Amino acid sequence: MDWTGRRVLVTGGAGFLGANLCHALSARGARVVALDGFLFGGGANPKNLEHSGVELVRGDIRDIDLRPLCEGASVIFNLAAQTSHMGGQADPLADIAVNAVAQVRLIQAAREAAPDAVVVHASTRQFYGRVQKLPVDENQPVAPPDANGVSKFAGEQYWMLEHRVRGRPVVSLRLTNCYGPRLRIRDARQTFLGIWIRCVLEGKSFEVWGGSQLRDMTYVDDVTEAFIRAAESPACHGGIFNIGGSPPASLLDLAEMTVRLAGPPARFDIREFPADRARIDIGSYHADDSAFRAAAGWAPAISLEEGIRRTLEWYRPRLADYL
Numbered sequence: 001m002d003w004t005g006r007r008v009l010v011t012g013g014a015g016f017l018g019a020n021l022c023h024a025l026s027a028r029g030a031r032v033v034a035l036d037g038f039l040f041g042g043g044a045n046p047k048n049l050e051h052s053g054v055e056l057v058r059g060d061i062r063d064i065d066l067r068p069l070c071e072g073a074s075v076i077f078n079l080a081a082q083t084s085h086m087g088g089q090a091d092p093l094a095d096i097a098v099n100a101v102a103q104v105r106l107i108q109a110a111r112e113a114a115p116d117a118v119v120v121h122a123s124t125r126q127f128y129g130r131v132q133k134l135p136v137d138e139n140q141p142v143a144p145p146d147a148n149g150v151s152k153f154a155g156e157q158y159w160m161l162e163h164r165v166r167g168r169p170v171v172s173l174r175l176t177n178c179y180g181p182r183l184r185i186r187d188a189r190q191t192f193l194g195i196w197i198r199c200v201l202e203g204k205s206f207e208v209w210g211g212s213q214l215r216d217m218t219y220v221d222d223v224t225e226a227f228i229r230a231a232e233s234p235a236c237h238g239g240i241f242n243i244g245g246s247p248p249a250s251l252l253d254l255a256e257m258t259v260r261l262a263g264p265p266a267r268f269d270i271r272e273f274p275a276d277r278a279r280i281d282i283g284s285y286h287a288d289d290s291a292f293r294a295a296a297g298w299a300p301a302i303s304l305e306e307g308i309r310r311t312l313e314w315y316r317p318r319l320a321d322y323l
């Protein structure tokens with residue numbers, strides 16, 4: 001697909017994944033509008049879009065008029081979400097307002113203003129819950145472990161309904177843990193790896209909860225490429241796909257790699273899972289993403305070691321901007 005001059009809307013465009021996608025689309029010549037409400041506790045950071053050439057609209061998908069933003073868009077990348085699992089448990093009404101109700105607002109606005117736009121929706125592996133069988137394919141039963149999983153599943157299903165009933169080309173990507181530049185590292189709100197990176201760069205010890213859980217982390221450039229390929233590939237339209245990443249590694253392996261790559265005095269301590277988190281923890285996960293690889297011709301290109309190295313290098317000179 002030639003992106004030159006194409007109008008593209010990225011919701012959640014100032015956040016971690018959205019901003020990286022905005023940079024990549026802009027570099028391909030697209031005219032990108034990033035919509036972001038800079039929600040408390042999320043990954044939005046004004047620095048994320050610096051030098052991107054992207055138009056940033058500050059607004060909340062729960063109440064902003066979405067029609068003018070959709071007008072003329074040939075692709076909508078839909079990444080805005082309430083992403084906190086503990087936040088969703090504490091306030092499920094606020095969670096569902098963004099992840100489900102506002103999704104229906106966007107669907108209705110897009111019907112009027114961008115009836116032919118391709119939509120790539122950011123979904124999550126979270127709502128598979130604690131799985132019985134690894135790796136996890138798309139036929140795994142859905143059993144959300146928390147309120148955020150329920151609302152994210154509902155949002156995805158509204159979009160897929162739009163495909164089935166109205167024929168809109170929609171792709172839903174069920175992402176695993178993603179990491180890389182522009183991740184929120186100030187605290188542990190956006191994956192455990194964020195706070196680990198902050199700690200090692202500040203020379204402090206970080207905590208590993210449990211340690212045996214398996215994860216297949218996806219480096220952000222690979223996530224960006226997956227979003228773009230999903231939009232570009234008609235074979236993906238109408239599909240729900242798991243997106244995996246590097247071969248599964250335990251949190252302990254990941255912690256040891258992070259410490260080795262950061263160099264002294266980086267270190268960590270192993271802790272029991274806090275009780276409130278253990279109740280909603282999904283245990284081990286890694287994706288069977290062969291369906292997406294076949295449909296989109298995609299494969300992750302960045303190994304875990306290379307990804308962590310690049311992430312540390314990216315943050316070293318920018319630490320102050322992300323604390």
Ligand SMILES: NC(=O)c1ccc[n+]([C@@H]2O[C@H](COP(=O)([O-])OP(=O)(O)OC[C@H]3O[C@@H](n4cnc5c(N)ncnc54)[C@H](O)[C@@H]3O)[C@@H](O)[C@H]2O)c1
Nearest residue numbers: 012015016017037038039042043044060061080081122178
């Ligand atoms: N990062 C991951 O590991 C991961 C894993 C699975 C799924 N996802 C999904 O990918 C998408 C992007 O996640 P991310 O990691 O970049 O998170 P993020 O918090 O960095 O990005 C989400 C962005 O959406 C914005 N937003 C939230 N509610 C909004 C609203 N009501 N109106 C306008 N903007 C709003 C936030 O301000 C934030 O910038 C989300 O849909 C998330 O569920 C991410």
